């Protein structure tokens with residue numbers, strides 16, 4: 001896997017309150033950098049956590065290709081729900097749900113390489 005390192009300042013700025021053991025420090029910082037330090041669903045910068053896109057209960061792994069930044073509120077609401085179905089309910093807008101889904105998939109495909 002090739003990851004372009006985020007700027008040095010970013011490594012020290014990343015603050016989260018859980019999930020920090022899923023990824024290496026560089027992977028972790030790059031993820032927040034890629035998502036502009038915002039929740040991948042609602043866009044807030046507050047109370048960001050690591051979300052397992054496919055929940056661990058459903059066999060999702062703690063790897064760069066399954067972890068995204070999500071705010072505490074979205075993360076709690078999502079729980080172990082399958083991502084797309086939950087997004088449609090959360091956004092009440094299938095176009096927006098698909099946009100979020102596509103963006104997350106783009107990120108996963110980028111970090112997978």
Ligand SMILES: [Zn+2]
Nearest residue numbers: 039042071074
């Ligand atoms: Zn959110």
